[in-house]
Amino acid sequence: MDRIQSMEVFIKVAQAGSLSAAARALGFSKSTVSKHLSALEEHLGVLLINRTTRRLSLTELGAAYRDHAQRILAEIEETELAIQEHTVEAKGKLRVNAPMSFGIRHLAPLLPGFMTVHPRVEVELALDDRRIDLIEEGFDLAVRIGRLEDSTLIAKRLASVHFVCAAGPGYLDRHRPIGHPDDLARHNCLRYTLNRQPGEWRFMRHGETVSVKVAGTLVANNGDALREAAVGGLGVIYQPVFIIDADLRDGRLLPLLEDWQTPTIDIHAVFPEQRRLQPKLRRFVDYLADALRRPDIWPCAAAGTA
DSSP: OOHHHHHHHHHHHHHHSSHHHHHHHHTOOHHHHHHHHHHHHHHHTSOOEEEOSSOEEEOHHHHHHHHHHHHHHHHHHHHHHHHHHHHOOOOEEEEEEEOHHHIIIIIGGGHHHHHHHOTTEEEEEEEOSSOOOHHHHTOSEEEEESOOOOTTEEEEEEEEEEEEEEEOHHHHHHSOOOOSGGGGGGSOBOEETTSSSTTEEEEEETTEEEEEEOOOSOEESOHHHHHHHHHTTSOEEEEEHHHHHHHHHHTSSEEOOTTSBBOEEEEEEEEEGGGTTOHHHHHHHHHHHHHHTOTTSSGGGGSSBO
């Protein structure tokens, strides 16, 4: 078996702690992972991993081999990337998943520029607010917003944005003013159901943190649905600036509690480790990072962050 690939499999098993987890991360069968380990141990003539029915653990020689193998693989990857950057053309189908509102507003408009530079890349874009399994569903990359959970995936931060609390002029004309976060408890708050705590909004000022329990007549699993309702005067929203930035600029929504800071969330590109060397993937991620870090992309994002 290919010795370099066997080293990669061994490293992934050491990181994941089990053959099954390593197989899922690499996109291999469990039996293939086991064969790679056995072939590597047979070639070296030593036991690298102690196997029991409950857990795996590295032997002393296995730990030493892991450290050396990681350095070797890193040098190989660095060398290949340096060569491919100049010689390998980006081509083939690139399957990308992204949240609905972000994908429509900010990802789709970037595709023409990328695909003009790389005409042999075919992009398949799937927009979905649910958290998909990249490996099981066959995606090359996903854009994820907020806290990351998949430790088996490689992540690259693309940008950071903050939440904005806002409401339409019509709503504010009909209801009590909002001067403190606690006032929100007496307002119709439109909530995003996929937040970790959809009924709790957080604000910070001068070292003080206020978490407000909110309620209202509308909940939705899409930020644009809530944005439309807020523009229509139904209530108050608490959304990432990339969803409501245009409405804030045009006055369809008015920012609230501007002397309070709101949490910042990160936007990441995540992808399976075994696809990290694909030129089409690497160049797409770099293109997104450059585009989304422009200071003018969300002009209203300059204030209110924490």
